[in-house]
Amino acid sequence: MLPSDFRFSQTSLQDYVDCPRRFQLRYVDAQPWPAVQSQPVLERERHLDLGTRFHRLVERHQLGMEPDTLARTVDDPQLQAWWSAYLGFDYLHTMEGERFPEFRASVDIEGHRVVVAYDLLVLRPEGNVVILDWKTHRWPPSAEWFAARMQSRLYPLVLVLAARRGVFGAVVRPEQVSLVYWLVGSSGDVVEFAYNEAQFESDLSYVGSVLRGVDRESAREEWFKTADEAQCRLCEYRSLCGRDVEIGAFDQFGIDVGNIVSDDVVLFEDVSEVGF
Amino acid sequence: MKTAQFVEGPAGSGKTTHAIEHIRSLIVDQGVRPDEILLLVPQRVLGRPYQIAFSSPDWPGGADITPVTIGGLARRSLELFWPLIAEKAGFAHPTWEPGFLTIETAQYFMAQFVNEAVETGVFDSISVTPFRIMNQTLDNLSKAAMNQFTLDEVASRLVAAWGDRHSSRPPVYRASLDLAARFRDHCLENSLLDFSLQIDLFMKDLLQEPVFERYVKRAYRHLVADNLEENFPVVADFIRWAWDMLDSALLVYDTDAGYRSFLGADPAGMHDLADLCDEVLAFQPLQSANSAILALAGEFSSRLDSATPVPAPSPANPLEAVHFSTHTFYPQMIDWTVDRISELVAGGVSPREIVVLAPFLGDSLRFSLAQGLEQRDIPVVSHRPSRAVRDEPAARTVLTLMSLAYPEWGYAPPSADIADALGQVIDGLDPARAWLLATIVYKQQSGELSSFDAIEARAQQRITYRAGERYEELRQWLVDSRDLAASNPPDVFISYLFGEVLSQPGFGYHADLDAGRVVAELVESARKFRQTLYPHGIEDWSSVSKEYVTLVRKGLLAALYVASWHAEDQDAVFVSPAYTFLMRNRQVDYQFWLDIGSSHWWERLEQPLTHPYVLSRNFPAGQIWTDDLEYAARREALRRLVVGLARRCREGIFAVAAQLGEQGYEQQGPLLLLLEQLGRQVDADGAG
Ligand code: SF4
Numbered sequence: 027m028l029p030s031d032f033r034f035s036q037t038s039l040q041d042y043v044d045c046p047r048r049f050q051l052r053y054v055d056a057q058p059w060p061a062v063q064s065q066p067v068l069e070r071e072r073h074l075d076l077g078t079r080f081h082r083l084v085e086r087h088q089l090g091m092e093p094d095t096l097a098r099t100v101d102d103p104q105l106q107a108w109w110s111a112y113l114g115f116d117y118l119h120t121m122e123g124e125r126f127p128e129f130r131a132s133v134d135i136e137g138h139r140v141v142v143a144y145d146l147l148v149l150r151p152e153g154n155v156v157i158l159d160w161k162t163h164r165w166p167p168s169a170e171w172f173a174a175r176m177q178s179r180l181y182p183l184v185l186v187l188a189a190r191r192g193v194f195g196a197v198v199r200p201e202q203v204s205l206v207y208w209l210v211g212s213s214g215d216v217v218e219f220a221y222n223e224a225q226f227e228s229d230l231s232y233v234g235s236v237l238r239g240v241d242r243e244s245a246r247e248e249w250f251k252t253a254d255e256a257q258c259r260l261c262e263y264r265s266l267c268g269r270d271v272e273i274g275a276f277d278q279f280g281i282d283v284g285n286i287v288s289d290d291v292v293l294f295e296d297v298s299e300v301g302f
Numbered sequence: 303m304k305t306a307q308f309v310e311g312p313a314g315s316g317k318t319t320h321a322i323e324h325i326r327s328l329i330v331d332q333g334v335r336p337d338e339i340l341l342l343v344p345q346r347v348l349g350r351p352y353q354i355a356f357s358s359p360d361w362p363g364g365a366d367i368t369p370v371t372i373g374g375l376a377r378r379s380l381e382l383f384w385p386l387i388a389e390k391a392g393f394a395h396p397t398w399e400p401g402f403l404t405i406e407t408a409q410y411f412m413a414q415f416v417n418e419a420v421e422t423g424v425f426d427s428i429s430v431t432p433f434r435i436m437n438q439t440l441d442n443l444s445k446a447a448m449n450q451f452t453l454d455e456v457a458s459r460l461v462a463a464w465g466d467r468h469s470s471r472p473p474v475y476r477a478s479l480d481l482a483a484r485f486r487d488h489c490l491e492n493s494l495l496d497f498s499l500q501i502d503l504f505m506k507d508l509l510q511e512p513v514f515e516r517y518v519k520r521a522y523r524h525l526v527a528d529n530l531e532e533n534f535p536v537v538a539d540f541i542r543w544a545w546d547m548l549d550s551a552l553l554v555y556d557t558d559a560g561y562r563s564f565l566g567a568d569p570a571g572m573h574d575l576a577d578l579c580d581e582v583l584a585f586q587p588l589q590s591a592n593s594a595i596l597a598l599a600g601e602f603s604s605r606l607d608s609a610t611p612v613p614a615p616s617p618a619n620p621l622e623a624v625h626f627s628t629h630t631f632y633p634q635m636i637d638w639t640v641d642r643i644s645e646l647v648a649g650g651v652s653p654r655e656i657v658v659l660a661p662f663l664g665d666s667l668r669f670s671l672a673q674g675l676e677q678r679d680i681p682v683v684s685h686r687p688s689r690a691v692r693d694e695p696a697a698r699t700v701l702t703l704m705s706l707a708y709p710e711w712g713y714a715p716p717s718a719d720i721a722d723a724l725g726q727v728i729d730g731l732d733p734a735r736a737w738l739l740a741t742i743v744y745k746q747q748s749g750e751l752s753s754f755d756a757i758e759a760r761a762q763q764r765i766t767y768r769a770g771e772r773y774e775e776l777r778q779w780l781v782d783s784r785d786l787a788a789s790n791p792p793d794v795f796i797s798y799l800f801g802e803v804l805s806q807p808g809f810g811y812h813a814d815l816d817a818g819r820v821v822a823e824l825v826e827s828a829r830k831f832r833q834t835l836y837p838h839g840i841e842d843w844s845s846v847s848k849e850y851v852t853l854v855r856k857g858l859l860a861a862l863y864v865a866s867w868h869a870e871d872q873d874a875v876f877v878s879p880a881y882t883f884l885m886r887n888r889q890v891d892y893q894f895w896l897d898i899g900s901s902h903w904w905e906r907l908e909q910p911l912t913h914p915y916v917l918s919r920n921f922p923a924g925q926i927w928t929d930d931l932e933y934a935a936r937r938e939a940l941r942r943l944v945v946g947l948a949r950r951c952r953e954g955i956f957a958v959a960a961q962l963g964e965q966g967y968e969q970q971g972p973l974l975l976l977l978e979q980l981g982r983q984v985d986a987d988g989a990g
Contacts (some may be wrong), residue, residue, distance in 0.1 A: 031353035058822030061801025086382060095385045098397045130366035139357040141366050188873055191364030193335055265805040291664045
């Protein structure tokens, strides 16, 4: 049983699509399994940390802090390269419109709560909305790879549904939405996906079917394990599942900084000696 | 501010439901964007009813609302606006990004200072472990921050409150505050932010920044603050600061609560916020509430607080809400409890509607209850407050194996530890065989394991070849992994050990989900340790791993076990300390209050280096903390506790006593006396 306040995200839905058993272990059972997920571990950690810092820098800039002030905190050559690329990213800087950095939309799809955290939304003067997402992958994935990801289907879909709830003051039609991945970590290219009514309907039905799949699997004691053992190479549960495969390399495309802003906070009670 | 409402009432009177409907109405009727609503709670678990409502299919939504604590808000804001304040706030390297410390990582730094101070003998006059000196010093820092006292003010309050009892205490207070000051300097030098510094920077620096003020004005138009009575004085300061920028505010206050007063919550100061509001609503218990339980709560309140009026005579008999049972011995009390729970469950009560509460939840109580209930197929979950990682067998095993992987440490574990570890990790190796194997292959002088192939055939046969094969696999892995051990921090090494060996088929942790949890905790604690102390890495990690393992063995590192709500969601009996259950703020049908004769129901933990009531804005600086004040504070804490519990119960309370406590001593604590007194009184009234 999922917790009663469970909210689906692109990561958890992607996990389900990749392997239902992984979804069960991570979210239904909340079962930690402290094996190495992918390697080299420290290099992966450093890459994720730099990705997090880059996302934060952009958010600070979008909130109105001066580039000079921000540049002082950039102390790593890799981060410096990304930051310089960002400052020269005219595609974004010349785009007019109201900006919503790290915006979290929340909608109901077939009785399931789905939450999406956008790196940046730009609400254009004519009512169009551009979804921007920063990708710090070391190698540039192809447009086909992106198109197959849950993120590419979920982001525009949730935006249109959230707009119907009046989040942006007006309804946003699918044709008014575009999704832009900026490959800052590799080629510096922009991969853009236009959206339309047919794609919206197809995504709605696809995400709905995935959610129904989750409901169906819930009846099983042990959820279906993927037949694609390549998935297991990037999954910490491999020994639990008896999958005898090598640990995968982190810079395969499966690993992403993902949604950086976490609502994890330091609990106060962690700080105080509790009397009772 | 266009509208501001203050809602107060006891638990179960519908305040949170009102707040949820208020948020819904803001979104649906007034077209407010959900992310413009700041939802402030004192503790994340208290945001859970909101999270559940926001997750339901009919929630209007569109954008996300996340309940935040003041700590969470401060941290997120500092993370974002750090470049604006780092220099002004006096950090030595303002261009460094801040490192946020948890309780555990704050302890790593504090531990060094405490160790040095303890060596000088300055704490000799109190018998407190270094671990507790560390925690109470961190507590002093937190209390200073949440009241916005300076450290000097904290010291002078503590010294003055001590009065002229005996002179050894004031120097100890000052020593603790010296440690706090050294710790703070260290944080400023290294861009580290513990909870107290986060709150200080947020209140003193960030709120003064025009850029931040503009941001708050744009980001938040509406405030909903629930369980105000459990929040800290700085929260009231923050609300007053933001007040004029908001379009609306709803402040929610539980009249009987304030359970976190001993953690620094300020119910009285929070109640003053009612003066800012144009409407104050008093909620009453719902009509549907059990009248006997309401009568019981009223009796508790008036008997423990002379200021509370004696409740109007009620047709309901409060004793109908509570069932007493007294036993001579502790185990009998547990057996009786298990029997009653089985009857309730057999009678159709859902296990989730039953909680078992005790003032403290020791391992043996938890274990006996869990075992008794599980034997009857009744699911049970327990909340463990905290315990040292090293106490868990799986963690001890991993630490023992690590010592073998790093012979350069020069630490050779005792043979008994090796036997325990082998018994744990080699499938099918019983304790007798594990001991035999350990005594043959392990030489404590060298700290090394020898090969299974080299031992006598008869012994091999007894141990079994299958176990021997596994043992060889493990031994070989440890030998082959010396480079891995040197080139990786302790957390990564443990992950490899767990993933590549211990959780593989044929090894003890292959499908052992509990071991997975424990080792994951250890990995997490080791990761935080090295990320905090060695953020830039190090060439040879071996010394760091040694340092980590040594601190764990000394008990200085206690990775907190945070029981997940997820587990508590299950349809299972919940076993927990009474205060933990209160802070979950949920109602159940039946409560079992165990060991009601124990004086722990009203004693607070002795904290010789700090003081929850003296370090409060409500306590006049310079006043002595007398025995009378202590007595009154305990009575008030007991009142809040029992009234709070009663208000969170729908059907009945089982108050269970053991004449001889867990340690075999006779018990006559104040809760038992109170219930006995109530029983006599009601019987007399009934007879009259
Ligand atoms: S190891 Fe493979 S089968 Fe198991 S959860 Fe991971 S991806 Fe699924």
